[in-house]
Amino acid sequence: MSLIDVKTEITGNVWKIEVNEGDAVTEGQMLVILESMKMEIPILSPEDGVLKELRIKEGDVTTEGNVVAVIEA
Incomplete structure (x- = not known):
């Protein structure tokens, strides 16, 4: 597991x-x-696994390169 x-x-x-x-x-x-900029941008799972951690919540502002989730694959 990673x-x-x-x-x-x-x-x-x-x-x-x-x-x-x-x-x-x-x-x-x-x-x-x-x-x-009034566009919806999806963040997709890169692999099959289990979502171990969400590091954001709705309404947060995030910048390029921030880790928003951790998946155990």
């Missing part, structure tokens, strides 16, 4: 969180939706 950091690729507001800690996730599954 831990995988899921990072943002853009600065934005956390608009919606689609998963909860402990959920099983699949590669390509939407985890979080960011809002930036």
Whole structure:
């Protein structure tokens, strides 16, 4: 088992969180939706695994490269 950091690729507001800690996730599954410049940007799971930690909550502002979730694969 390995831990995988899921990072943002853009600065934005956390608009919606689609998963909860402990959920099983699949590669390509939407985890979080960011809002930036009136656009919705999805953050997808890079691998199958279990969501071990969410480091954000709805309404937070995050910058490029921040770790928003940790997946155990």
